[in-house]
Amino acid sequence: MSEYNAQTTAEEMARDCQAAIVNKNILVTGVSPGGLGAEFAKVIAPYGPSLIILANRDRPKAQETQAEIQRIAPSVATRILNLDLSSQAQVRNAAKEVLTYNEHIDVLVNNAGVMASPFALSDDGVETQFAINHVGHFLFTNLIMSKLVAPGKTGRVVNVSSNGHELGPVRFHDWNFDNGKNYDIWLAYAQAKSANILFSVSLAQKLGDKGLVSVSLHPGTINTHLLRGDWDTSFKALVKWFRVLGYFRTGQSEFTWKSMSQGVATHVFAAFHESLSSLESNGSYLQDCTILKPEQVRSWARDPIEAEQLWKLTEDIVKEKFDY
Template identity: 80%
Template structure:
């Protein structure tokens, strides 16, 4: 399948049509599937191309059921779906959800770690982890590793897509102060940047540790999209984000605008990362995708692709969840 015709305006359905043979008969698990969000849109798009099963994982079962209804109404009444309760803010509940997944009969072909929060006020969850780091990274790290036997098995391959953002440019993982001194050093956008960088480093580690066992993992930037991800005063928060991009040198006078996408355009890179044949090549494993394109290393900030920082994050996160995952 050629990728030369894909660009920032490519829609998810365009990519899905090209990838329909790769979608067919696959079992896909998606986190973060509330109506109106990227995960729900991704599920609806791929449902039209005969997957074996779509597993909708979310904290709010009612919202997942709404998405389930939409899938059957819009895409295909016959597509098999399943709802999984998954609360990424609670390590105890994540472990419970993972046990449920391990009891499934199906092998999971694709895991899309899509759930996330963006720039909320400072909050510590019960496990003592800042909310953005907890939901965007730590929760997905724990869940993915706990169900790894469903993704990696003799004679089977699996793919993990970690949904990141160009927000990773806001900063690296703060290894010496990842919890922002319990809020005293907290900045909403620096915390978001740390979490999105962590998503990318997680894919780097998965590719390095499990690539030779058939696992492919990449991270993606969907684009700047108006979804329900943001909470609170969007106008003021967005002004703050623009100011950070100016301060860090990404924007200069006359260039301080983000290129907005529709939700259909944003989800295109989800579909590409999850199913396109080119992504499964060994040279692309662990890399970062944008606009249905694998970016070159020089196009990505070093702190979000460095294997040493990836390993350091892996060990830090193991300490946070209290469990070792040695592959």
């Protein structure tokens, strides 16, 4: 494997992974134009995937991305799936639709998400960052597992997390922030992003011996307009948390920004690179197209006990058990 780093572009990575992209069926969530999911789909399209399934809450935006892919790679089949991760009922409907597909899904990229949004509850009474970033993806992934794991076939699940997980763990004792009374936009984001990593740990543990590879990743700090509301105030609050927790020292207040292409490079690496097919790398957390060492990941985001605790909590939230 050549040396990849923070400057590696998605185009470079796609060229390196083209043998793994060709003839694959890929489902990616969160594909509105200008976001990481749309960019990922566009970057891999020229390398001959069989099918790209574009799952999005907003169908017209998914159609914009679909049109762009068809312009870039006219021979690649695309399909739109309506998926609203904030609603468990709608997630179930979307999963039922996927189960009618003839195709096996080789790669699922759980990319959709919200960041640092004001306190609100989903239709199911779950804090929205946790509901959309984790619970919806947990339910969707497990409901379509028969499309990812099948005799003689392998599958890969990529959960897009963030270094925001460093700000805090899953709050098992108060995951809904006392219905908003204890709410902090960044601690809620941290909870959801820690959950994304733990979900990959669980999938690797439970289904690794059945041919499923699952990894999580931090794409980098990229201006994708994901943050809603007052950016300046929210960003200052984020920097303050990084200082308070000891990640930034006095005078240090800047994140290293990446271009869209540099950010999506780790998506491509996670979805296709052959080095991640080994048993040892299953469940890993990736950054800059590299597997991070365990000591580089906060303990609460890699602990197998917390991973299992989260699995059981999320089963309770969705009122369904998934035993593998």
